[in-house]
Amino acid sequence: MDRNVTDATKGVKGPLRKADMSTDASRRRDVTVADVAKAAQVSKAQAARALGNYGAVSDDVRERVQAAAEELNYRPNELARSMNTGKSNTIGVVVGDIENPHFGLATRGITDTAKKSGFNVILVNTDEDWAAEVDAVRVLLDKRVDGLIVAPASSVETRHLRDVHHSGRPLVLLDRTAKGLDVDTVAVDMEGISHESTRYLIEAGHSRIAFISTLRTNDSYATGLSLGSSQISDRRDGIMRAFRDAGLKEPDDLVRFNADGPETIKKITRELLQQPDPATAIIASDGLIGLSVVEAIQDLGLAIPDDVSFLMYDDFAWTRLTRPPLTVIAQPVYEMGVAAAEALIRQIQGRKAPAAKPEFAATLVKRGSVGGPSGGKGGHDGLRKENLPAT
Amino acid sequence: MDRNVTDATKGVKGPLRKADMSTDASRRRDVTVADVAKAAQVSKAQAARALGNYGAVSDDVRERVQAAAEELNYRPNELARSMNTGKSNTIGVVVGDIENPHFGLATRGITDTAKKSGFNVILVNTDEDWAAEVDAVRVLLDKRVDGLIVAPASSVETRHLRDVHHSGRPLVLLDRTAKGLDVDTVAVDMEGISHESTRYLIEAGHSRIAFISTLRTNDSYATGLSLGSSQISDRRDGIMRAFRDAGLKEPDDLVRFNADGPETIKKITRELLQQPDPATAIIASDGLIGLSVVEAIQDLGLAIPDDVSFLMYDDFAWTRLTRPPLTVIAQPVYEMGVAAAEALIRQIQGRKAPAAKPEFAATLVKRGSVGGPSGGKGGHDGLRKENLPAT
DNA sequence: GTGAAAGCGCTAACAT
């Protein structure tokens, strides 16, 4: 009746085959549409249609097939399905560090949104290493993901991303832009918020403002140089513009990169604070850095904001727990993850861009960690002038 | 010469086809082994062998094939490859909440380890929802992942996991155990550390110790009842055992579940602290809860540890930043992620279990948030008796 | 060492 199934035991293979007792749980070879078809007494095609919910199927057949599938415990092989449809219902997400709550939150936004549209997420961590990113993108492409969301480690070395885009694969950039790549990008205006925050510090009386970032680079600190990361370039540029606006000397010497790991960060912080013409305020480029900077300040026996003012990117919940609570630059991270996923899925489904692209803005959340420069003469930021007791 | 390739334009399909100009970047249909084979003047089989690095291939052929592949920009279709090999080189990871740094860190351990062995990770978030977990497992299985790492939302409803195990798919449990499921499990002894921590609090003079957990349940708080989660049951049991050991009345009334969301947690905290016979110490079952509890305590104008002692699970870095720094129960989360991945990969590769399974222990890190009960008479925990100023 | 041919489990024409 159905020549498709040539032999009942065909395809049994692999080392896990034990015995062909048909009741034992431990036998290999999944049940396929062919099996279901046979059990339901219909052609493979009809069974497939009923199972895959496409084409025309009579109620009678549908019922029989579903019953048979249930009975046999049939499960579709999504790999095979993807092969013919060309869609894997999977998107690749490439981030620098999932351990960083910033990406944790963004990833949550992405997965939540993906799930709603029936997509799964393959997550790859690059450790902000460019080579690892190139590799990740290649592997994901080989796995035939339907699209990619990438937080590029470099905004200069973007060949691999341009290739993706040119090949027609949907691609969305998260957090940072990439040079010469005109694709959907979900990011905030860093230069603007950086400028605003710096002006705030300057107005509080600071002229010696330090900036610490993890960015791995050998570049000099001079303004204008396009650093490896758009994010960081923009932040530094915003800082410097604020200084120029105020007619102040730009504190080029207080910009520090390569701050990887708690110890390095603490060391940098100590240097910044103990050198001849020290920083009176520090801006940490992310929450992980901020943590270590604050710790170093405490270790030094200095008080925030009386001895040194502090500002950081990312509004993590714990920043409200310190005394004083920390002044931060908040970014709608979760929402950005959602937007990135939405944009990607829209691309995948070939729909046009929405009327208005969502714009995301970072905001300066003034709490208690910014005051006047050394001497604590002016509590500018907080209501109270609490400070962190020395250790 | 090679009948495999019947027509140069076969398989061209899909809406993205623009023109068949063979130089334009925007043409569909990936290059396949057949293409490479033709270009290299060898059979499809030989090309595949050279490309896939298996079977016997002469140096000459290998070179020609590789050159052709390079030239044509060939990339293997991992989906097709997976179909016949039966291995996808992908593992599924199912966690409750990737937004929680606890899982963020564990996930990092998993992905790092997976990458080393050439595995990718599909990450699914269940929001600690059982139905979502069942679904996640099914979807991952359909995608033919080579194995699963699951942090089960429930240790009671484990049918889906038992099915996975019985079907022979490699499975490793993370963080919590599952009833009636004897598989590799990477978790710490919660009952023990809970007992130890509670004893520590009791010795400091506390007899009214509260425990707050997110666990969603309708169960009563009575000891011995197996709650939905092994983790939480064990912690509660450890607490109660410590009380029994000390001959003290078990504070059943201070055990609170369903603490989802900051507002609920704060409300619970207020109730616990303001009721007639209030709690003098609070144990938060994870860092997210701890955050809100501390915030609520601050809002109440209470001081830690003078007015109320505090202890929480998870040694997040920020717990060192508060004044006083928080006493916590540290778990080797990253290492546990690594171990889970290693165990899974071992199963996948069919190797035997290592001589000794790694044992993971939680440790009580005594910092400054535990003191004597109300009145601040005895600074038991910290060196200094700093406290959190009221807001 | 090499090639022809048969699958993997499914979808997709194309008939009927």
Added chain:
DNA sequence: ATGTTAGCGCTTTCAC
């Protein structure tokens, strides 16, 4: 509505 026949891109016998 249903069945037949080709594939998808790769690996894998099985001959030679």
